[in-house]
Amino acid sequence: MSEEKEKTEKCIVCGRPSKTTICHACEDKIRSEAVDKKIRQERAGRTDREKK
Ligand SMILES: [Zn+2]
Numbered sequence: 001m002s003e004e005k006e007k008t009e010k011c012i013v014c015g016r017p018s019k020t021t022i023c024h025a026c027e028d029k030i031r032s033e034a035v036d037k038k039i040r041q042e043r044a045g046r047t048d049r050e051k052k
Contacts, residue, residue, distance in 0.1 A: 013028055
């Protein structure tokens, strides 16, 4: 039994066959979104701190 060799990786974001868990296209998108989120969180954290 060598089914594990046949195991095809799929991008968890778009579901397309990919060698990696997340394909390059989605990885790039997620990265930019993560940066955007981080910046927003930092800003939110500042305002939240001021409120308290
Ligand atoms: Zn993808």
